[in-house]
Amino acid sequence: MLLRLLRPFLHVLGRWPLVVRQRLRWARDEVEVAPGSFVARGAVLGHRVRINRPSFVDPCEIGPYTVTGAFVVRCANHHTEFLNLQEGVQRRVIGARSVLAPPTRGVRIGAACWIGDNVTILDGVQVGDGAVIGAGSVVTRSVPAYAVAVGNPARVVRSRYPDEVVDLLSSLDWWTWSDEQLRANADLFELDLTTVDPADLRRRIDRLG
Structure with missing residues (x-):
């Protein structure tokens, strides 16, 4: 029982060295990330990337000078064929295999892009350099360089x-x-x-x- 109660704290303590290294990289590259954001350790943020509002970023690549509002990059998915869908319960309580399917193709966001508020970018998407993704969009397909894409699912409406x-x-x-x-x-x-x-x-x- 005591071990179960301590597990969340031990998990946080175990992450501290990784978090420190991540923050040092950001400081070196002049990256700004809004407080309250989760950025996976496998995410690569380029020079002077700016995340203006709390966001959730799975492992991906974001090119230099890209700026975002509150957005989500989701590369993993759930095994919907399993009875339970909550990862923490599956691993820590039940002791069963993960319900998360690993990323298959990854996400790359190019340089000097603008990603609006409440945007979700899904696995396999490539966003070209200089592209603009409008607020509230769900991006399921790749977006060419310097294109403007909006909607759910996001569609290219014009070129800049x-x-x-x-x-x-x-x-x-x-x-x-x-x-x-x-x-x-x-x-x-x-x-x-x-x-x-x-x-x-x-x-x-x-x-x-």
Whole structure:
């Protein structure tokens, strides 16, 4: 009986070294995660990722400069053929095998994306660089780079920019630049990419070398 009561506390104590390492990585990479969030130790958060509100994040990859509201990444699923569906009861009380099925394909969210509030992203989804996922969406299929997707299930409703501009941006991995490079090219971040002349943009990108 005493061991059963102590198990939750022992579980928390056992996680502390992992939590400390996770927080140190975030500090190094200038990652901001809202208090109250759960981020699995297998989740990889890129440079300056910002999670603005409490979220639940299964193991996944989130690219640099992506910003989110409150969102959920669920890579695991339940074995619905079992009698019980609660993992804690299954393992700790009953002593039976896990009711959780491991991820099969994983989730990757690209760089510089915006993920709105109350979004759920499911196993196997790839969100391209610069994509926008509207609030309340349930994402069951992959979303192309620089697309805007909304709804349940989420559907692509438009591209953020004209196709020719998107093609040009595919080679512009600005999220890998140093702060000095970002500041030196501040004018690039002030362009209206919905109306810019693609030829002018190409020349501007070519000058970057």
